[in-house]
Amino acid sequence: MSEIAVRMEHVSKRFRKGELHDSLRDLIPALTGRILGRSLDHDALRREFWALQDVSFEIRKGESFGIVGANGAGKSTMLKLISRIMKPTSGSVEIHGRLSALIEVSAGFHPDLTGRENIYLNGTILGMSRREIASRFDEIVEFSGLADFLDTPVKRYSSGMYARLGFSVAAHVNPDVLIVDEVLSVGDYVFQRKCVERMKEVIRSGATVLFVSHNLKTVTEFCQRCLLLERGRMLMTGSPTEVIQSYMNSTRVSHNEDHAKPVTISSVRARTVNGESVRFESGETVWIDVEVTAREFCQKLAVVLFVTDESYYDVFNTSTERLGCGSFNLDPGDTFICSFELRLNFANGTFHLNVAAYRYDTETEYDRWESGSSIYVGSANDVRGAVNCFPKVVKHEIVKANAPTPGLEEQTLVRGLSDIDAEEDS
Amino acid sequence: MLSDLQELYRYRELLAMIAIRDIKVRYKQSLMGFLWAVLMPLLIVSAGILVRYAYAIASHKPLDTQDILAVAMKSVPWAFLVASIRFSCQSLLINPNLVTKVYFPKEVFPMAAVLSQLFDLAIASSALMVLLVVFKVGLTFQLLWVGPLVAILIILAVGIGLLVSAGSLFFRDVKYLVEVFLTFAIFFTPVFYDVGMLGEKGRWLLLNPVSPILEAFSSISRGQAPHWGWIYYSIVFSFILVLGAYVLFKKVEPSFAESI
Numbered sequence: 001m002s003e004i005a006v007r008m009e010h011v012s013k014r015f016r017k018g019e020l021h022d023s024l025r026d027l028i029p030a031l032t033g034r035i036l037g038r039s040l041d042h043d044a045l046r047r048e049f050w051a052l053q054d055v056s057f058e059i060r061k062g063e064s065f066g067i068v069g070a071n072g073a074g075k076s077t078m079l080k081l082i083s084r085i086m087k088p089t090s091g092s093v094e095i096h097g098r099l100s101a102l103i104e105v106s107a108g109f110h111p112d113l114t115g116r117e118n119i120y121l122n123g124t125i126l127g128m129s130r131r132e133i134a135s136r137f138d139e140i141v142e143f144s145g146l147a148d149f150l151d152t153p154v155k156r157y158s159s160g161m162y163a164r165l166g167f168s169v170a171a172h173v174n175p176d177v178l179i180v181d182e183v184l185s186v187g188d189y190v191f192q193r194k195c196v197e198r199m200k201e202v203i204r205s206g207a208t209v210l211f212v213s214h215n216l217k218t219v220t221e222f223c224q225r226c227l228l229l230e231r232g233r234m235l236m237t238g239s240p241t242e243v244i245q246s247y248m249n250s251t252r253v254s255h256n257e258d259h260a261k262p263v264t265i266s267s268v269r270a271r272t273v274n275g276e277s278v279r280f281e282s283g284e285t286v287w288i289d290v291e292v293t294a295r296e297f298c299q300k301l302a303v304v305l306f307v308t309d310e311s312y313y314d315v316f317n318t319s320t321e322r323l324g325c326g327s328f329n330l331d332p333g334d335t336f337i338c339s340f341e342l343r344l345n346f347a348n349g350t351f352h353l354n355v356a357a358y359r360y361d362t363e364t365e366y367d368r369w370e371s372g373s374s375i376y377v378g379s380a381n382d383v384r385g386a387v388n389c390f391p392k393v394v395k396h397e398i399v400k401a402n403a404p405t406p407g408l409e410e411q412t413l414v415r416g417l418s419d420i421d422a423e424e425d426s
Numbered sequence: 427m428l429s430d431l432q433e434l435y436r437y438r439e440l441l442a443m444i445a446i447r448d449i450k451v452r453y454k455q456s457l458m459g460f461l462w463a464v465l466m467p468l469l470i471v472s473a474g475i476l477v478r479y480a481y482a483i484a485s486h487k488p489l490d491t492q493d494i495l496a497v498a499m500k501s502v503p504w505a506f507l508v509a510s511i512r513f514s515c516q517s518l519l520i521n522p523n524l525v526t527k528v529y530f531p532k533e534v535f536p537m538a539a540v541l542s543q544l545f546d547l548a549i550a551s552s553a554l555m556v557l558l559v560v561f562k563v564g565l566t567f568q569l570l571w572v573g574p575l576v577a578i579l580i581i582l583a584v585g586i587g588l589l590v591s592a593g594s595l596f597f598r599d600v601k602y603l604v605e606v607f608l609t610f611a612i613f614f615t616p617v618f619y620d621v622g623m624l625g626e627k628g629r630w631l632l633l634n635p636v637s638p639i640l641e642a643f644s645s646i647s648r649g650q651a652p653h654w655g656w657i658y659y660s661i662v663f664s665f666i667l668v669l670g671a672y673v674l675f676k677k678v679e680p681s682f683a684e685s686i
Contacts, residue, residue: 015684022596022597022598022685023597023598023599024597024599024600024603025599027597080683083528083529084529085526085527085528085529085683086680086681086683086684087680087681099529101528101529103527104523104527104528107523107524107527107528108523108524108528110447110451112450112451112454113447113450113451113454117447117450120443121443121444121447124439124440124443125440125443125524125528125530126528127530129439130439130443
């Protein structure tokens with residue numbers, strides 16, 4: 001057995017955008033046309049595009065490896081190539097060992113069959129033998145928490161139950177290589193934590209795990225090494241921190257300078273004392289520099305700063321006017337420059353800095369730059385959630401169950417009664 | 427090719443599982459339950475009897491039970507073949523999730539479709555056996571030939587199934603072509619009639635690989651041993667077809683996920 005679990009060499013994948021011929025009725029005239037020497041369908045050839053181009057990497061046995069990239073970067077194509085559902089147009093893909101993918105975990109379910117029947121069906125589809133499923137059956141059922149619904153057809157399941165059962169089966173395949181694709185968002189919070197724990201268990205058991213995500217939190221939590229994809233090309237491989245840094249830079253949304261607008265935001269930059277950066281420590285101070293340029297005369301302007309989390313949920317906002325700077329007027333050609341100073345009391349994760357040029361009294365928004373800059377916040381003591389409350393454990397002890405604490409309840413009760421007596425007396 | 431077959435062998439449990447799923451789903455959905463398996467052959471047999479009756483009137487010969495028995499014994503395997511082709515034709519298209527999301531050898535779909543039809547065939551044959559016992563006809567040792575003959579039909583059905591399932595995935599109109607073909611195929615196959623009834627020229631019909639098998643069923647129903655000459659042709663034809671279809675199927679399989 002070699003030490004490599006997955007090897008990709010110069011892999012490229014081409015897709016045709018348009019459907020060429022999907023019925024014989026179209027194909028036969030086209031073929032006869034070609035035989036008679038008519039022109040080829042040049043449009044069809046031009047409509048092809050490369051989902052992946054010249055991607056090479058190796059994943060060692062037992063490594064947890066992340067693939068990061070924006071939507072359309074080629075992550076899903078990569079997964080389909082690794083899981084052998086598709087073949088590359090050129091290059092080679094090598095997989096050593098049994099592979100299981102936590103992608104669309106309930107793909108194998110049949111709605112008319114019961115939960116029990118579907119566990120067997122889906123398990124076999126994912127590559128387990130009947131005997132393996134039988135031996136892990138109880139474990140799977142317990143993990144899913146659906147013991148009471150085993151003999152109900154899954155079409156009566158809620159979508160959450162459906163996904164939970166799917167994940168439970170898939171998580172018990174015990175593969176050599178496990179592919180995980182954004183499935184950790186299945187079910188409620190309790191189930192999600194269970195899934196994360198199970199993932200860690202799989203990693204500890206020595207399996208190779210391949211994460212595909214645009215959730216940077218998950219990637220830093222699980223991965224030792226990452227690959228950054230951008231529009232089908234490999235930008236870099238490296239530690240999660242390095243990769244996230246350049247991912248942040250690459251996803252910076254360019255702002256359209258619309259010449260019809262009287263005011264445009266021309267620049268949004270985040271920096272520390274050491275200069276411009278996209279990666280910060282939780283609790284660190286950051287300066288956000290904003291430049292606003294006017295094309296026409298505008299008055300009573302203010303700059304509003306919104307900080308949103310990964311799912312663009314507003315976690316914090318402020319503005320120059322609310323911070324007591326008052327409003328400003330700009331003549332054509334003038335530029336307004338301001339710097340916000342913030343303490344980044346955020347938990348681990350990606351945050352987007354959105355800026356708007358706003359006039360409060362008329363409630364007009366002149367310009368808005370969504371995620372003018374994105375930053376990644378990391379914290380040493382692994383704080384989860386949205387904000388960092390800088391927690392500390394200031395006291396911890398164990399109260400022994402059999403320690404002598406005589407008549408505690410009685411004492412309080414007596415004291416309570418005597419208080420009432422005292423009140424009545426006065 | 428050999429490694430493909432090894433892989434298929436490794437996934438044999440999946441093949442069984444999908445066949446069982448298809449059977450379970452079919453019988454869960456239909457109120458009539460197991461009657462369903464008998465209904466199709468029953469319809470074909472009734473149609474056959476009607477045709478034979480009309481023929482008897484036209485030729486001024488009485489219709490004997492022997493003829494009815496022959497029609498019944500040919501209709502059951504014919505119904506199996508037609509249903510196998512029909513179900514395997516859709517087998518990939520009705521499982522788009524499994525085709526695009528999970529890796530395993532996709533030939534299990536048309537194969538499982540044929541296997542699940544085998545279950546219906548077993549029910550229909552049992553029903554037919556009961557009738558043979560009740561009416562005390564056709565019970566000879568020649569019935570043992572049914573096994574090998576059905577085996578050839580299975581190979582033929584898998585071969586056709588592989589072709590039409592892949593074909594219908596790439597070309598949407600293949601399934602309509604298959605339907606039309608199956609509707610009229612009964613006229614080109616000696617289900618309701620015997621090849622002998624067409625005289626010398628009827629031999630051309632034996633080029634249809636199903637014909638010699640059905641002729642053999644006809645012989646069995648009369649208590650005679652089947653004529654092997656043309657059956658060898660059916661065997662060779664079926665094996666070449668299944669091998670060719672398998673190679674072709676494996677060749678186009680990698681582009682299933684992009685085309686479905």
